[in-house]
Amino acid sequence: MTQAAGSPRxxxxxxxxxxxxxxxxxxxxARAPERYDVTVFGAEPRVxxxxxxxxxVLAGDKxxxxxxxxxxxxxxxxxxxxxxxxxxxxxDRTARTVRTQAGALEAYDALVIAVGSRPILIPVPGHDxxxxxxxxxxxxxxxxxxxxxxxxxxxxxxGGLLGLEAAAGLALRGMTTTxxxxxxxxxxxxxxxxxxxxxxxxxxxxxxxxxxSANTSAILGDGKVEAVRLDDGRTLPADLVVMAVGIRPHVxxxxxxxxxxxxxxxxxxxxxxxxxxxxxxxxxxEHRGNCYGLVAPLYEMAxxxxxxxxxxxxxxxxxxxxxxxxxxxxxxDLFSAGDFSEGDERDEIVLRDPARGVYKRVVLRDNRIxxxxxxxxxxxxxxxxxxxxxxxxxxxxxxxxxFGQAYQGGGxxxxxxxxxxxxxxxxxxxxxxVCKGVITxxxxxxxxxxxxxxxxxTKASASCGQCTxxxxxxxxxTLGEGYAGSxxxxxxxxxxxxxxxxxxxxxxxxxxxLPATMQELGWKTSCGCPTCRPxxxxxxxxxxxxxxxDDAQSRFINERVHANIQKDGTFSVVPRMWGGLTxxxxxxxxxxxxxxxxxxxxxxxxxxxxxxxxxxxxxxxAVWAELNAAGMVSGQAYxxxxxxxxxxxxxxxxxxxxxxxxxxxxxLERFLCGSWTPHKVKLAVSGCPxxxxxxxxxDFGVVxxxxxxDLHIGGAAGLHVRATELLGHVETEEEAIEHIAxxxxxxxxxxxxxxxxxxxxxxxxxxxxxxxxxxxxxxxxSLFERFKRSQRAVQRDPWAERAAGRExxxxxxxxxxxxxxxxxxxx
Amino acid sequence: xxxxxxxxPGEQLDTWWFDVGPLQxxxxxxxxxxxTPRRDIAVxxxxxxxxxxxxxxxxxxxxxxxxxxxxxxxxxxxxHNWIIDLETGQATGADKGCTRSFPVKxxxxxxxxxxxxxxxx
Ligand code: SRM
Ligand SMILES: Cc1cc2nc3c(=O)[nH]c(=O)nc-3n(C[C@H](O)[C@H](O)[C@H](O)COP(=O)(O)OP(=O)(O)OC[C@H]3O[C@@H](n4cnc5c(N)ncnc54)[C@H](O)[C@@H]3O)c2cc1C
Ligand code: SF4
Ligand code: FES
Numbered sequence: 001m002t003q004a005a006g007s008p009r010x011x012x013x014x015x016x017x018x019x020x021x022x023x024x025x026x027x028x029x030a031r032a033p034e035r036y037d038v039t040v041f042g043a044e045p046r047v048x049x050x051x052x053x054x055x056x057v058l059a060g061d062k063x064x065x066x067x068x069x070x071x072x073x074x075x076x077x078x079x080x081x082x083x084x085x086x087x088x089x090x091x092d093r094t095a096r097t098v099r100t101q102a103g104a105l106e107a108y109d110a111l112v113i114a115v116g117s118r119p120i121l122i123p124v125p126g127h128d129x130x131x132x133x134x135x136x137x138x139x140x141x142x143x144x145x146x147x148x149x150x151x152x153x154x155x156x157x158x159g160g161l162l163g164l165e166a167a168a169g170l171a172l173r174g175m176t177t178t179x180x181x182x183x184x185x186x187x188x189x190x191x192x193x194x195x196x197x198x199x200x201x202x203x204x205x206x207x208x209x210x211x212x213s214a215n216t217s218a219i220l221g222d223g224k225v226e227a228v229r230l231d232d233g234r235t236l237p238a239d240l241v242v243m244a245v246g247i248r249p250h251v252x253x254x255x256x257x258x259x260x261x262x263x264x265x266x267x268x269x270x271x272x273x274x275x276x277x278x279x280x281x282x283x284x285x286e287h288r289g290n291c292y293g294l295v296a297p298l299y300e301m302a303x304x305x306x307x308x309x310x311x312x313x314x315x316x317x318x319x320x321x322x323x324x325x326x327x328x329x330x331x332x333d334l335f336s337a338g339d340f341s342e343g344d345e346r347d348e349i350v351l352r353d354p355a356r357g358v359y360k361r362v363v364l365r366d367n368r369i370x371x372x373x374x375x376x377x378x379x380x381x382x383x384x385x386x387x388x389x390x391x392x393x394x395x396x397x398x399x400x401x402x403f404g405q406a407y408q409g410g411g412x413x414x415x416x417x418x419x420x421x422x423x424x425x426x427x428x429x430x431x432x433x434v435c436k437g438v439i440t441x442x443x444x445x446x447x448x449x450x451x452x453x454x455x456x457x458t459k460a461s462a463s464c465g466q467c468t469x470x471x472x473x474x475x476x477x478t479l480g481e482g483y484a485g486s487x488x489x490x491x492x493x494x495x496x497x498x499x500x501x502x503x504x505x506x507x508x509x510x511x512x513x514l515p516a517t518m519q520e521l522g523w524k525t526s527c528g529c530p531t532c533r534p535x536x537x538x539x540x541x542x543x544x545x546x547x548x549x550d551d552a553q554s555r556f557i558n559e560r561v562h563a564n565i566q567k568d569g570t571f572s573v574v575p576r577m578w579g580g581l582t583x584x585x586x587x588x589x590x591x592x593x594x595x596x597x598x599x600x601x602x603x604x605x606x607x608x609x610x611x612x613x614x615x616x617x618x619x620x621x622a623v624w625a626e627l628n629a630a631g632m633v634s635g636q637a638y639x640x641x642x643x644x645x646x647x648x649x650x651x652x653x654x655x656x657x658x659x660x661x662x663x664x665x666x667x668l669e670r671f672l673c674g675s676w677t678p679h680k681v682k683l684a685v686s687g688c689p690x691x692x693x694x695x696x697x698x699d700f701g702v703v704x705x706x707x708x709x710d711l712h713i714g715g716a717a718g719l720h721v722r723a724t725e726l727l728g729h730v731e732t733e734e735e736a737i738e739h740i741a742x743x744x745x746x747x748x749x750x751x752x753x754x755x756x757x758x759x760x761x762x763x764x765x766x767x768x769x770x771x772x773x774x775x776x777x778x779x780x781x782s783l784f785e786r787f788k789r790s791q792r793a794v795q796r797d798p799w800a801e802r803a804a805g806r807e808x809x810x811x812x813x814x815x816x817x818x819x820x821x822x823x824x825x826x827x
Numbered sequence: 828x829x830x831x832x833x834x835x836p837g838e839q840l841d842t843w844w845f846d847v848g849p850l851q852x853x854x855x856x857x858x859x860x861x862x863t864p865r866r867d868i869a870v871x872x873x874x875x876x877x878x879x880x881x882x883x884x885x886x887x888x889x890x891x892x893x894x895x896x897x898x899x900x901x902x903x904x905x906x907h908n909w910i911i912d913l914e915t916g917q918a919t920g921a922d923k924g925c926t927r928s929f930p931v932k933x934x935x936x937x938x939x940x941x942x943x944x945x946x947x948x
Binding site for chain 2: 193289526565568817
C-alpha cells in the first residue's frame, strides 16, 4: 500500500525504542514506507536491540553487537529521527505534542506509546544500596558484568525466568550464586512441580544454590550491599543483588495524559487508547484484561498496529495471544505453553523417562490440547503449541501424541505387541542400558520366570522401575502360556511399582519430595491420586524424619485438622488420658469445655478415654486451647499413629496384679505417641494373664507375669479378630519399652501404607520379626535409636500449635456473607 | 419474594461478583468455604491455581466436600470417598449424583463468586 503522491506526509512519534517499537516500525515500513515522518524517543542511549538476548550477553555467549536489531544505517535508510537517550516526560493531547526531560517539544499527528515495563523493586530496607540491580536493559547487564569481574557472592531474588537466566550467567562469570525464591517451586507460573523439580536439579548442578519458600526481609550494607537477610533470620553474604521479582507496565505517562489506564494502558483490538490519535503497544498495554510479558504477543500486536497506521481498514484486529515459554539457559531444555492446570487421568498424558531426565505432559480438554509442559526433550514444543493455537481435535492422535510428531501416522500398538515388535538391540532399561535381546536371551537360557529373576540376572528394571511393564510384557511374550503373570500389586494406577519397591527406591535414590519421587520412579500422572499421595507422604516422612516437609494436602481430613470428621461435618475431640488415667481437674475441664461450646455428646470410648462429639470446625482451636490449659493434649484418635494404650489397674490395686501395668502403659504411651505409622497402632498392658486390658487383641500387647513381661504382637479386634503372637519375654520395663519401640520402628520402616500390624506380621512371618528384634540386640538397639530420632521431629502437641495460630486458615471460612437489603436505590 | 426481585441478579449480572478473598488464602490442592445465608460454598484451588466453587454438600450423603483430598480437577469426599468432578459437580466412576456448581473467577490474585447465582434458591 503506497500512498498517493502529493499527499502531505504525516508525523508519527514513537515513545520508547524497545522491542515493540522496533517491530512496529519494521512492519509499517514494509507496508507504507512513505506515509510518515517518524521520530523515535528512546530513553536508552543506543539503537534498537533484542532485549531477550541480554541473557546470552551476560553469559558471554553473545556480544552487544550480535544482538543489535536496527543499526544506525537502518535509521538513516528509513529517515527515522532517533532521539536516543531522550526521555519523554509529558504528553499534551490538546496541543498534540510530547515534551522531553530536556524540555524539547515534538508535535505528532499519531503517537505510539511503547515504553514497556519497569522491574518491580521490593521495598525492603536497603533496596536502594549501590550493588542492587535489576535485569532489564544493557546498563543492568554492564553493572552485573562489572560486579562479576570482582568476583564474590551474588544473590538473585526471584526464581522466575529472568532470575534464573541472571543466576546462570553470573555463575558462569565465576560468582558464587544463590537464588532466593518466595514460592516452593521455581517458575511456578510456567511449570508444574514435576518440571520445576527437574529444573531445580539442573540449576543446582551448576553450583547455584536455590532457596525456595524464602522471603527477603532486608538488604544489609554500609554504603554498598554486603548481605541479604531472610525473614527466618538467615543472612547470605552478597556483593551483588539482582532483583528479578516481576515487572509492572509503565503507565505513568499515559495516566498523566488522562488516558484510560488500569494495570496497563487500556487499548482496543486495534491498539487504540482512549484517545483515537494515540496508540499503545507492547508490555505497557492492557488488552481485554491481559498484560503480557513476552515478545510473541507484542509481535502480533505490532502487525495489527502497523496495518492500522498504514491505513489498512480491512486488517483484522488483535484478539489476544496464547503464550509459550522457553528458558534460555544453555543445557536446560524446557518448554511450557498454555494452561496446564492440573489435569487428571482422563485429560492428561504424562511421559517420564527418569534415566534421561525427561518429563512431558500434555493437558487436553474436549480432545484439544490446552497446555503442555516439556522438560529435557522439547523438540515437539512447537508442534504441541501449534496444535494448541489451532484448537486441533487430537482424538485420533491421542495414543501416540506424547511421543511427538515423529511418531504420528503409524497404527496404534498395544504395549505387548509394541514390545514384541522392537528389535533385539532396542533399549528396554535406560538406567542400566539393558536391551531387549539380553533380556529375552536370559529368560530362555536361564529359565527365568519372574520379574525378580529378570532383575537379579540382567539388572533390567532394577533401578527406577520405569520399564517394569515393558519387562513384564517381554516375559509374557517370551514365555507365552508359561508366564503366570506376576502377583505384584502396583501401589496404585499411577505407577507400576509395588509399595515395597517404592519404599526401597525412596531410600536408595535419596528421594526427598513428592515431585522427586514421582519423577524418578516414572509416575504416570502429574501429581498422583488419593491412594498414592498419602502413602508417599508417609513413606517420605518415615524415611527422612525432620527433613521431609509434610504435605498437609496429601493427608486425609482427620490428620490434616487433628480431629475426626463426623457424618454431619462436625468433628470429635479426644484428649489423651495416659494409660486410661484421669484426674478430677481434667474431668472438670472436659465438663467446662463441653458446656461452654455446647458440645452435644460426651462419650467414654472403647479405648479408655473420653470423646467430645459434634464440635464445630471453627471451635476446634478454642476447644483445644482450653483442654491444653488443663494440661491435656491431642489423643491422636484420628491418626495413622499411636492411638490408645489401654491398661488395667495392675499391682497397685489389684490382688492378682504382678507388675505396675498402669505405670508401664503410661510410659509406653508417652514414649510412642506422636509417631506416624502405616496404619493406626493400639497397645494394651494387662497386669496378669487374666488380661483385663485385652492385650492379646492389640497391635502390641504386654501381659505382666511374676517373672517379667510377655510381649505380644499382631492382634486385632476390628474387621478381623486375631489373637496376638508371642514376640518374646523380658524381665524389666526398660527392656519391654525398647523391644516394643524397636518393633514399632520395624513396622514403620517395612509395612505397606494401610497395613495394620497384624497384616505386616502375616506377610513378613513371625520368625523374621523375632530374629530382627529379639535375637539381634544390636539391630534392636539401632531400630530403637532410629525410632527415638524420628520422635524428636514429631513430639509436639499438634493441638497446641494450632491453638497458637498455626494453619489458622484451615479453621475459618474464607468469607462470610451476610444478607443485606437489596435494591436500596429503589427504596 | 416477587418474581421481579428474583430476576434482579440476572438483570445486572456484572455487579454481583463478590470479592471473597485472595487466592493465597486457599491452600494449593485445598479448599475453603464461603458461608452465605443460603448455603456453604466450597471454593477449591488446584495445583495450578484454578478455582472452582461447589455447594459444600456431597451428592451421596451430604459430606463436606471442602474437607476432601483435591487431585487433578476432582475431590474425594471425606465421608465415603465418592470422587466429585470440580468443574461439573458430577460424581465420577460408578457413582451417580451431582452437586451444584457456582460461577467463580480469579482476577489479579483475588477470587470472585457470583452472588447473584450463589444467593439464588
Ligand atoms: C470412638 C470409638 C468408638 C467408641 O465410641 O468407643 C471408635 C470410633 C471410630 N472407629 Fe474404632 N473406635 C473406637 C475403638 C475401636 C476399637 C476398640 C479398641 O481400640 O480397643 C476397635 C477394635 C480394635 C482394633 O482396632 O483392632 C476399633 C476398630 C475400628 C476399625 C477396624 C480396624 C481394623 O483394622 O480392622 C476401624 C476402621 C479403620 O480404622 O479403618 C475403626 C474406625 C473408627 C472411626 C475412626 C471411623 C471413622 O473412620 O470415622 C470412628 C471414629 C469416631 C470418632 O470420630 O472419634 N475402628 N475401634 C473408639 C475410640 C477409641 C479411642 O479412644 O481412640
Ligand atoms: C533479560 C531478559 C530476557 C528476556 N527473555 C525473554 C524470552 O526469552 N522470551 C520472551 O518472549 N520475552 C523475554 N523477555 C521479555 C521481552 O524482552 C519483553 O517482553 C519485550 O522487550 C517488551 O517489549 P516492549 O517494547 O514492550 O518494552 P521494552 O523492550 O522494554 O522497550 C521499552 C523501551 O522504552 C524506553 N522508555 C521507557 N520510558 C520511556 C520514556 N518516557 N521515554 C522514552 N523512552 C522510554 C525504555 O528505555 C525501553 O528501551 C526478556 C526480558 C529481559 C529483560
Ligand atoms: S463400630 Fe466404629 S466405625 Fe462402626 S459405627 Fe461404631 S464407631 Fe463408627
Ligand atoms: S457423603 Fe460424600 S461420599 Fe458419602
